[in-house]
Each structure stands twice: as C-alpha cells, then as structure tokens.
Amino acid sequence: MPVQVSRNIRAGLGDEAEGIVDYLLGESDGLCTLCETPLNNAVETCVADHIVPEAEGGETTRENLQLAHKWCNSVKQNYTDDQIKPYVKFAKRYQIAGAGLNYGQAINQLDMFDFQPEPVTIDIDEKDDIVAFDFANGGGGSTPIYHEIVGGRDFPFCYMEVPITSLFNDDHCQPRSLKTNHVRSIYFDLFDNPLNEPACCRVVSNQDGTKKILMFDGQHKTLSMLLHSRECVVVKIYLDMTIDEATRLINTIQNKIVKLKASAFEAMGKLAQEFQADYAAYAEEVGDDASEAGFIHHIDAARRSRAKDACWAAIVDEFLELQTEIMPWIRLQGRPAPNPDNYPAHVSETMMKNKIAQGLMKKAPLEDVGQEGISRRVRERNNATTALNYWIAAVSEATGDNGNYSTSDITRINRNFRQPALTFSMALIKRIIGHIMVHEPDVALLQAEPNEGQWTLIATAISRMVNHPAWRTGRDYSIPAAELDDLLQLNNSITAKMNELHLTLNYCIVGELPDNIMQIQEE
Secondary structure (H helix, E strand, O other): OEEEEEEEHHHHHHHHHHHOOOOOOOOHHOOOOOOEEEOOOOOEEEEEEEEOOHHOOOOOOOHHHHEEEEEHHHHHHOOOOHHHHHHHHHHHHHHHHOOOOOOHHHHOOOOOOOOOOOOOEEEEEEOOEEEEEEOOOOOOEEOOOOOOEEEEEEEEEEEEEEEHHHHOOOOOOOOOOOOOOHHHHHHHHHHOOOOOOOEEEEEEOOOOOOOOEEEEOOOHHHHHHHHHHOEEEEEEEOOOHHHHHHHHHHEEEOEEEEOOOOOOOOOHHHOOOOHHHHHHHHHHHHHHOOHHHHHHHHHHHHHHHHHHHHHHHHHHHHHHHOOOOOOOEEEOOOOOOOOOOOOOOOOOOOHHHHHHHHHHHOOOOOOHHHHHHHHHHHHHHHHHHHHHHHHHHHHOOOOOHHOOOOHHHHHHHHHHHHHHHHHHHEEEEEEEHHHOOOOOOHHHHHHOHHHHHHHHHHHHHHHHHOOOOOHHHHHHHHHHHHHHHHHHHOOOOOOHHHHHHOHHHHHHHHHHOOOOOOOOOOO
C-alpha cells in the first residue's frame, strides 16, 4: 500500500517526520479515517491528511495528522471531517459494491444503512379531500389532497413529510443506478441551500391493506438528505397513478433533460441533447428490445455517424464517474494542471477518453437487448475501473526516500503517460485479462467479472508490466531507453520496440526477462 506524505507536511513536522509513516499506520487501525474502509487495498494510495485543515488553523503535528485514501482526502478540500464523512463513506462503499446499484439496492446492501423500508397505513377522506398517514415509526398526520386534471384524467396528489424509512425505490419505473457525482453535488449544496424540489412518489397496495410509497423520481436528493442525517423528507405523492403513467411522467422533458426508464442504453441520461428525443421515440417503439446497435440503426443515415459518437461519449462519461484513483492525475479541460510536487506528470482529459477509456472498453455499439445490454456495460465499466486502479497504483508508486518520487519513478510516470504508451498499455491490459479469463481480449471485460484469485493474477501481471525496466531506465545509460523516448516524443507506435524488449503478454504472466535487456551502461 503506497503511503504519501507531502514535502510540506514533512517540512512542517521537522524532526517528527522520522518514522511518520509507521506512526500513522499504527494509529489508523488499518482503516481510512474518512470513509472507514480498509487501507490495505493494493490499488489505492493513502496520504497523510490534516485532521483540522490548515485553512482553519490546524497545525502540522503528528497529533493533527491521520491516514486517508488519496481520493477521500481530495474530496475533503476545506470541509471538516464530520462534514465529508457521510458522503465518502457512501461513495467508497458504493464503489466496493461494484457500483450499478439503484437507490433501493444501496439501502439494502451498503452496511452504513441500518434500516429496511416499511409499509404505511393511508386513509383517504374523499369527501373533505384529506389523506391521513400512519407511519411505522409512530409518526403520521393529515394533509390536503390536490387535483390535477390531464386529458380528462384526475391525478389526486398531496405533499407530506415522510420518514425516509417509509420510502421504497420504484424498481418498475426507476431501476437506474445511482450516480455518485450527482449525490456529491446535491450533498454539498445542502450545506448552503434548502432542497429545491421534492421527490415524486406513487402508492401501491399490499395484500394486508397497508401501502407502499414508491419513489420514482428524486432518489439522489433523498439519499443526500439521508447522508445529512435527516430523518424525514417532504415528498409529492400521487395517490392514484399507474406504472405506465409514472413512467410516462419521468420520460417527459424537464429542464431539457430526458428522464427515461432504464433500457439497454443505460447512459441515455448523458446522451447529447440532439439525440435525446430520437432515443425517447426509439425506446417507446421497441420497449424492452432496445439496444445500443438498434438505436444507431434507428437514426437516419445522414446523422448515424454523429449518433454513434454521441452514444460512445455518453458511455465514456458513465465510466469517468467511477474513476477515483486516476482523477488527481487528469488535467480537466479549463482547469489548472495537477500540482507537480505531488503529480510529476498528467494525462489530459482527451487522452483519458481517447486512449484509456477507448483502449479498455468496446466502442462499437452492443447488439445485446434489454437488461443483458445493461449488465454487460456495467460489468465492462467495473472491470475497466478495477484494472485501471491497479495500473495507476503501480505507475504512481513512490520508491524514493521518505516516500518521495525517485528519478526512476519520475521517468516511469512520464513515459507511461505518453499517448503511444497509453495505447500500448491499455491493449496489453486487455490481453492480460483475456488470457486469465480465457476470453478474447476485445470482449473479456464484458463477458464476466474476475473472482478474487483472478484479480490477484491480473494485478500481479499489471505490476510486472509497469515495472519493466523499459519504463524506468534513464536514456543516458541505455540505447534502447533512448530509442523508446524518441518514439514516445514523436507519438509513434512503441509496440515493436516493446516486443524487442520482451515487454509481452508472456513476460507479464511469467515474469522472466533476459539479463541486461536494456543494455545498461555504466556512467
């Protein structure tokens, strides 16, 4: 497990810097102090973090330092530990669970939530237009019923403050997975602003006469309120709405964003606005038989190429939302480059999309329909994320004194982040996974999720790949290293050169190299 202590912290500690890593490991009990999940994950880097932020007068002393995952620390910014803990605890557990969970699944499966939703008793007084609620926690009350007439159809509804423990996810109308970035933006906004709009629900009856309040819109808002320790949330409840009517409601255009029931193209919510109406019409036409490839074929020939690009861009955006370990190394468009003291090199956002995401995932639209298409894309996304985490952990490992980067570390990072190197490495990672999973490389990440033993083999092979001497040998001491640098600087393919240097699938699996493969010469 790499542990990084910044130069500024070491300087501030003075004589106390000696043995600081061992001290922090001993104090941590093996857990990240922010998300409270284990620190012993080989794919994650840990950092020394100020308990009281320096911006609030926190001192750089051993007593004011703790160990945290680098990603958790990056979320902290100038918030206090107590403010960010609920969100990072959720986000890390969601990631560990493999992501892809909807609201109901997150409540059921994540160990930070200790309740299961419970039915309610509802009594409607049609004469006085009042509805009374009796909640399982002992609370309840009455509220007026309002009416909205649409096409001659009466939609009675009410607003009610409901215990979050009484809200079920509407799996029929809204099975889509949660987006941690969406939760994050709402969660932090709630420190400064009230909730803007209520969640929307409908009511269904149980055989025993009790009712379930099914939430079909507003899951991210409700979860954010729950993370703020709110016990209740005001919701809009439609008292007589069918599945089809609720689905049609969330399919309408709100704020120019189409909200759709999940289909084979799960990334629909991120599809370019130009094609959202097209997809809505396509999904309405084919229902559960929708697929990525089917949607592309549905588009008129003149716009089909743009639609294909838009679909891929949406899939990449879904992938980027899961990235935690590599994001500090990414220079996002319109943002300053990462701090060179901590990140000696960076990958541009374009390279992240075109070399890494496209290098690991299948760009061609999938033919799979319905839930199978969703499952394959989610599986691919999760597998690609895990493999990428192993890769960035190996690339960014600091082996110098006091946890700093050595000269060879910086050489390794700079070479790995060049475009030809990213193309080569992502292709080799797919071949590694395909070999261990016994699948063709182009579909290996889609086909199945490796078990724990297979991930161990994959992680070992990726580590061998990254630690091959081709990446870290200085050009001044090796003709092959100088030749490799020249190819990288010219953005030329390095595959032939790497084959010459035995950086191949066989080496990654077996781990054997000829002596002095880099022809290293003495100074």
